[in-house]
Amino acid sequence: MVFWGEDETVRCLEQPFNVEVKCGEGGGGEVPLLKGMLAFFNNTDSAPEGFRLPEDLRREEGGEGVEFKRELRSLLVSDSSLKGMDSGEAWEFFNKIFVRVGPAMAYRNFYEAYLRNTFDVHREDNVQHVEVRALCGNNGLGDLWDFGGKVHRGGEVIDVYRRALREYQESVDSDFTMKLIVSSLRVLDEKTIEEDVEEAVGLWQQNGDIIMGFDLVAEEDPNHRTLDYLDVWVKLKEWEEREGEVLPLFFHDGESNDRNNTNVFDAVMLGCKRIGHGTNLYYFPVLYDAIKEKGTVIEVNPISNQILRYVDNLELHPVNGFLAEGFNVVIAADDPGAFGYAGLSWDWWASLLAFQLNVKSLKTLARGSLLHSGLEGVELNRALEVWEGNWQQWVAGRVEVLNRGGGGEGGD
Structure with missing residues (x-):
């Protein structure tokens, strides 16, 4: 469903997706509902006021609902209006896109379909390896949910990525590969980042075949500096020295x-x-x-x-x-x-x-x-082998085109 009420209303979502969702600290905060926000519900009766079925909105408009689709796309995708903005203003628009798509992306079935589409898009673009920054941390960061009330977090979220990749390799392209960079947000306080780094270390140790390291994402200038988490990095280095392992940072x-x-x-x-x-x-x-x-x-x-x-x-x-x-x-x-x-x-x-x-x-x-x-290792060698074959094939194709142009009638 899509929220199609006022452009920007603010409301607390107490259980919008049939799982327990806390709205801010202690459940009493507020979560913005923006026009164009996408979400999945068991039925229309369980959806908060303002959420509508896309087919109903198209039907009300008549025909194919061209105007509705145009407006929805303008809310989910940047356009030329950003041209006159500075970075802060552009980020404000950009962040609202994440707010609008976040609820839908948290539904596990949809996210798995999204991953398969991502693989298809990149493979068609002749990309053989992708690396995804995957939000995964405490306090619900990166969690996925099912209609049965099941919440997938931590290693279960990583399993979603792993399963999607394995099924794609088995059914489409065995040489297509993916790695994950477990990520948290630099908007969070030091204590939370410390917990998220501990979470990332555990996930990395248990899933070293697919997780390659850790990152902090989000707009830099108005949020925490990397230095603001100095104590976190000191503790990480102390752990690395004790354990003889180094968590790669990106x-x-x-x-x-x-x-x-x-x-x-x-x-x-x-x-x-x-x-x-x-x-x-x-x-x-x-x-x-x-x-x-x-x-x-x-x-x-x-x-x-x-x-x-x-x-x-x-x-x-x-x-x-x-x-x-x-x-x-x-x-x-x-x-x-x-x-x-x-x-x-x-x-x-x-x-x-x-x-x-x-x-x-x-x-x-x-x-x-x-x-x-x-x-690394066998995976890297195989990837380079596949890439070299593709490169040689591409070069041969370009040479053939040039030869046809130079040797054919009317060519020069």
Whole structure:
């Protein structure tokens, strides 16, 4: 069902999805109901006031409900209205999309279907390996639910990912692979993050075949700095020294235009294997030698960076400097569905044009995506073997096209 009441009303949802859902601390807080919010219910009688069946809304409009679908899409996908916004305003719109789709995404059956669709979209886009930041923590973060009242959390959520991948490998493509980065939110307090890191460590130890590390996500500038959780990282390092294990970190840091945002310092000092975004890294050249020495990888999300107003002109994206410095760089897509596109090709196309990449650069970046992934050992070797075969096939196809153009009648 879809909430189709006032554009922004606020109401406490006491049991919106037939499972116990606390609204803020002690159950007395408020959860925003935004127009366009999607959710599943046992029946229409169990839905809070304002939720309507999409087919009813289409029927009321008549025909195919084109206007309803257009308005719903405008609430779930960014559009040109973001062009005149600054980063804070764009994030405000962006965050509302997550609020609107969150209830539906928490329904296990729907989420499994979403994962299968994700695999299909990327495979059709010639992506053979995906890495997903999976919210998973205490206080209900990342939990999934069933209509029977069953709530899946922690390892059970990881099992949902594992099952979806296994079924896809068995039925569609045995060489398609996925890894997870268990994630929490930097909007949360230090105590909660400490608990979530402990949760991530346990999940990683029990599911090392699919979980590759830990991250903190959400908008950086108005929320907690990485340094605000210093005691958490100190305790993590103490645990690592005692146990002889190291939980890999993949922090979203430096997604900012603020030279006072020094999260990239902490990412480097904490030994992050990859830094998500890192757009303000150019303010801190003192880190460059350490990044090259450690082999730290910079994840670049060009379309997201532009839509969220961190880079107005992609030709001036800081990654050009990072590539010139010899940094390890990977090109990724950041929440493309919320930005109105699917897969990875659009980010690569934007990079090809804006960064003036040649074939050698494309090959280096594409192969590097696997070398800097969470794949290891036999899995990595197989992935590289599959990729090399696909690359050679692609090159042969381009050569054939060129030869036809050069050797055929009228060609030059």
